[in-house]
Amino acid sequence: MDADAQNAAMKSASRRYGEVTHIRFSADELANLKAVAERDGVTVSEVVRRLVRAEAGHLPIASEALRPVIVDMTDQLRRVGVNFNQAVRAMNDGRVAYDEDLEQALIAVGDLVRQFRDELKTMTVGSRKAREARP
Structure with missing residues (x-):
């Protein structure tokens, strides 16, 4: 690896991780x-x-065998989140009878779905070495 490529790789890692420890x-x-x-x-x-x-x-980083399944689960969770957002929007727009408890429950479940989706996405990132080895 030439010096320019090595510097670029180090800067990329610095943006991703930020801190260095020995x-x-x-x-x-x-x-x-x-x-x-x-x-x-x-x-x-x-x-x-x-x-x-x-x-x-x-959650751990997913193995190559699990990666497609987790990517699919992440997409399904995105769809669930979209549905929750539509339900809350319908209540806020008056198309559905407003119920404060229901709204709070939908928001809480939506937040959990987003949190779990973010965790699943993190599992599929993998390491730089693994990403570079992929075709």
Whole structure:
């Protein structure tokens, strides 16, 4: 990789992740991290990010086999969200009898749908190394 391409890749990673940290590992720990990275076809940094996400309670990054299913689920959730928005809009426009409790419930469910959809989308992003390897 030439210097310009390497600088562009670093700037892209900086925009995506923003922060850099330095961690010391024992030789065995680093060997284990590298083995996991090699097995999954990702960088050591991606392995560490995944471990942090898992510890923080976030959904994991999807495997290549699950990616199409999750992309389909994400699209279905988008459709559900659109339907919730239409229901709330119909109440706000007076086309449906207004019910404050129903409106709040629809808004809450819509928020949950968006949150879950965002989590699913995050699962399908994958690592830079995996994206570059795709045809």
